[in-house]
Structure formats: C-alpha cells, structure tokens
Amino acid sequence: MIVPTKVLFEHAYGKYALGAYNINNLEQAMGLFRGCIESQAPFIIQISKGARSYTDKRMLEAIIRAADEIFPEALFAVHLDHGDEQTAYDCIESGFYSSVMIDASHHPFEENVEITRRVVEAAHRRGISVEAELGMLGGVEEDVKVDEKNACLTDPDEAYEFVKRTGCDSLACAIGTSHGAYKFSGSQTIRFDRLAEIQKRLPGFPLVMHGSSSVPQEEVDRINAAGGCIKGSKGVDPNQYLPAAKLGVCKINIDTDGRLVWTRVHREYFRDHPAEFDLRGPGKIFMAEYAKFIVSRNQLLGSAGQLEAARDHALSSLAVVR
Numbered sequence: 001m002i003v004p005t006k007v008l009f010e011h012a013y014g015k016y017a018l019g020a021y022n023i024n025n026l027e028q029a030m031g032l033f034r035g036c037i038e039s040q041a042p043f044i045i046q047i048s049k050g051a052r053s054y055t056d057k058r059m060l061e062a063i064i065r066a067a068d069e070i071f072p073e074a075l076f077a078v079h080l081d082h083g084d085e086q087t088a089y090d091c092i093e094s095g096f097y098s099s100v101m102i103d104a105s106h107h108p109f110e111e112n113v114e115i116t117r118r119v120v121e122a123a124h125r126r127g128i129s130v131e132a133e134l135g136m137l138g139g140v141e142e143d144v145k146v147d148e149k150n151a152c153l154t155d156p157d158e159a160y161e162f163v164k165r166t167g168c169d170s171l172a173c174a175i176g177t178s179h180g181a182y183k184f185s186g187s188q189t190i191r192f193d194r195l196a197e198i199q200k201r202l203p204g205f206p207l208v209m210h211g212s213s214s215v216p217q218e219e220v221d222r223i224n225a226a227g228g229c230i231k232g233s234k235g236v237d238p239n240q241y242l243p244a245a246k247l248g249v250c251k252i253n254i255d256t257d258g259r260l261v262w263t264r265v266h267r268e269y270f271r272d273h274p275a276e277f278d279l280r281g282p283g284k285i286f287m288a289e290y291a292k293f294i295v296s297r298n299q300l301l302g303s304a305g306q307l308e309a310a311r312d313h314a315l316s317s318l319a320v321v322r
C-alpha cells in the first residue's frame with residue numbers, strides 16, 4: 001500500500017529510520033520488495049530524475065504499481081529524489097508520488113527559500129509533502145581546509161529559519177556525508193555534533209540523511225577481484241544509522257550500495273560463466289542478493305519488524321483524514 005511519507009515519519013521519529021532506496025528497473029524493485037517483506041519493514045522508494053528518464057517515467061510507475069499488487073503486505077511511500085522545480089511539479093500533478101524533494105541547495109539561501117516555498121505551496125494543495133535541502137553535500141573527501149569544510153555543513157540557525165519560512169516537511173542536512181562510493185578519507189565520519197545542534201533547533205522535525213551508503217569493503221574487494229577498479233572507496237558506518245535516527249533522522253538514503261551489489265553479481269557471474277549470455281541468470285542472483293542486502297540494512301536502520309505497527313499507525317491516521 002502506498003501511503004503518505006508524513007505518516008511513515010510520524011511513526012519512525014526518534015525511534016528508527018526508514019530506508020529510502022532508489023530504483024531504476026524491475027530487478028531492483030523485486031529485490032527491494034522481497035527484502036522489505038522478509039524483514040517486515042516499511043520503506044521509501046526513491047525515483048531520481050535520471051531514473052525517470054532511463055526508460056520512461058511511466059515504466060517505473062507501472063513497475064511499482066505491479067509490485068504493490070504482487071506484495072499486498074508492503075507499506076511504502078513513493079518519493080522524488082533530488083527534484084528540480086519542473087520535475088517536482090510534474091510529480092505533484094501526477095497523483096502517484098507521496099512526496100517530492102526540491103533540491104535548490106546549490107542556490108543562494110534566499111533563492112533556495114523562494115524556490116522551496118513555491119514547491120511547498122503547490123505540493124500542499126495536493127496533500128503531498130516536501131523534502132528540501134540546506135547545506136552542501138560532497139567535497140569532504142577533497143583536500144579542503146577545516147573552515148571551508150565546516151562552511152558546507154548545514155548551519156543550525158539557518159535550518160531553523162529555512163524550515164519556518166518555507167513550510168517544508170522534512171530537511172536534508174549536510175552532516176559530513178556525500179554521494180557515491182568515495183565519502184570519507186582517514187578518520188572522517190558523520191558529524192553527530194552538528195546533527196545534534198540541528199535537532200536542538202528543530203525538535204520533532206524530520207531530518208533526512210543523504211549519501212548514506214556504507215560501501216562495504218568486502219563488496220568492493222569482490223568487485224575488484226572480478227575485474228573492477230574501485231579503489232580507495234569508503235562509506236558510512238552502518239552502525240551509525242540508528243544513533244542518527246535517535247537524533248531525528250527519519251529517512252536514510254541508500255543507492256550506491258545497491259549499485260555495488262549489482263556490479264559484484266554481474267562481474268562475478270560473467271567471470272565464472274564466460275560462455276553464458278542469458279540475462280536471467282545474473283538477474284535472478286541479483287534479485288536474491290539485493291533482497292538479502294535490504295534485510296541487513298533494515299535491521300541496522302531499526303525499521304525491520306516495524307511493518308505492522310507502522311501499518312496500524314498509517315491506517316488510523318488516514319482514517320482521521322477521511
């Protein structure tokens with residue numbers, strides 16, 4: 001059942017985080033649904049702009065609607081990941097999305113406020129919630145001075161002002177992570193000090209952590225042993241997901257790790273079966289391996305085992321709305 005993102009956040013806040021997993025194709029969708037049912041977890045499906053144009057946005061919508069029928073037990077929200085203004089309006093009008101992200105964080109503060117406020121107005125008219133972003137992810141692995149590095153992190157006072165002025169429903173904060181497989185160097189890690197300050201300014205307000213893949217070393221080693229070349233990569237310690245959730249992070253975005261599972265499965269499969277050319281062979285292994293990965297992540301996020309309680313909460317809050 002597709003539910004509003006807001007009701008999932010209400011249930012999770014301060015206790016656990018929802019895994020927000022990106023999908024591009026049906027194999028990822030099958031692995032994701034299987035893993036979430038097996039671990040009895042509510043979840044969020046994310047669709048990026050790139051995923052919408054990889055085949056056709058209608059193809060992904062049809063895959064998700066079919067998965068909803070195949071897995072009637074599933075409880076999830078559908079979310080636009082890193083939207084621009086036009087894509088956000090398109091998703092809001094479609095009636096399919098539970099929530100959209102407007103990522104105007106690369107604009108100056110005042111412009112970010114204006115753009116986000118316009119999207120919030122359009123979304124709220126249709127009962128859809130909005131994730132916005134403040135601060136700048138990425139760059140932490142580059143050789144920048146401490147001061148410059150700090151300047152990229154979300155400022156807690158600005159976060160407070162931004163949320164009040166835009167009316168957004170959740171906020172993606174820059175707390176040291178970045179997208180992709182190369183997040184940290186040396187002893188760098190999530191900036192829990194900054195996260196705690198943001199939560200103090202915005203108590204009870206849902207925060208979002210992007211760039212949360214853990215880039216498992218074992219996965220990287222297997223890819224490299226099967227002909228890949230992913231060197232010096234480093235991700236987030238997945239044992240830090242739950243401590244982040246306790247500080248108000250309701251949604252933890254994981255995409256890169258799923259791509260690594262796909263790469264490992266396919267590289268190993270074709271290395272070990274050089275005469276094969278049937279896509280269903282590695283496809284089946286990928287779906288099973290991705291489901292296993294999803295189970296492990298939901299356990300670390302604390303969302304595993306929350307399905308029935310989250311469903312009860314969703315049904316009672318939807319009944320109130322009606």
Ligand SMILES: O=C(CO)COP(=O)(O)O
Pocket residue numbers: 022081082178179180181209210211212213214253254255256257
């Ligand atoms: O933030 C993300 C999607 O919005 C994904 O982050 P990763 O690159 O760490 O998987």
Ligand SMILES: O=C[C@H](O)COP(=O)(O)O
Pocket residue numbers: 022048049050051081082179255256
């Ligand atoms: O944050 C980015 C996500 O990992 C989505 O990536 P993408 O834009 O390549 O689909």
Ligand SMILES: [Zn+2]
Pocket residue numbers: 103105106133137
């Ligand atoms: Zn951004």
Ligand SMILES: [Zn+2]
Pocket residue numbers: 082179210211253
């Ligand atoms: Zn992101």
